[in-house]
Amino acid sequence: MVRARYTLDDIRSEALRLVDRDGLAALNMRSLATALGTGPMTLYNYVRDREGLEELVVDAVISAVDLPPPTSDWRRDTIQIATVTWRAVRAHPAAIPLVLTRRSTSAAGFAPAEALIAALRRSALGDRDLLAAFRAILGLIMGSAQAELAGPLTSPPATAKDTAARIGTLAGRNFPHIEALSHVSQKSSPEADFTRGLKMLVTGIAAA
The missing domain is CATH 1.10.10.60 (Homeodomain-like)
Known part of the structure; x- marks a missing residue:
């Protein structure tokens, strides 16, 4: 053979x-x-x-997502699983459109989702709330990756800080809330924004 x-x-x-x-x-x-x-x-x-x-x-x-071992703290596990998944997706910007539009077809590709659901299930959520929580976190992961991919408004691609400044300039006085938030964005980073938003989301899930 x-x-x-x-x-x-x-x-x-x-x-x-x-x-x-x-x-x-x-x-x-x-x-x-x-x-x-x-x-x-x-x-x-x-x-x-x-x-x-x-x-x-x-x-x-x-399948390259480096999943942490589970612990007794479902909140910590949820944050860590979501973070390593986001980092793995973000590491391959040219492939992000495929990750957003195509499902994984291998058993290894299901591992991050399985780990995330398992962590959330330890929060004692009911089935429908568990599904909503899983989809919300998955949406944050993919939405954050997509927003960063589509962020640059200039050519060649700008940094996140440059993009925020450009948005603020375009918003101007006609859209004061956007303009004000653009200044905050210039002092942050995609990872800091993702981490803060994820912690807020997990806090909300815990409150449910």
Whole structure:
């Protein structure tokens, strides 16, 4: 029996490296085959089409989440799981659109969601509140990543501080609350904003 030259993990990892380096537009059978040193037809033994390649990229991002071991403190666990998931997604900005629009299709890709639900369940929430809490935290993770991805208003891409300043300038006196908050934003960072918002959200969940 002939041993497979590649594993699915090999292909998944190389697909993510390709997206990190060259962007989503570069992801196709031919470019990935070239990066692996093989022909496009070889890849069809592992993945059916472009959609399958995109699913592999999502799996590569999500399965790399370094989950902390569970403790007796569900709030701490929830914050840590959400934070490491956000950092893993944020580490691959070119892949964020796929993470936002495609589901993970591997067992490893379900691990962060399973860990988050398990932590929230220890809060003794009812089933419907548990679902709402899970979706709220997942929405914060993905929404924060998406907002940062779409943030720059200038070319080349600006820093978060520059983006906040630009928003404040555009808002001006016509939108005083936005303009005022833009000054606060310039003194913060995406990680600080995410952490503060996450803690507020978990506090609200605990109050429920």
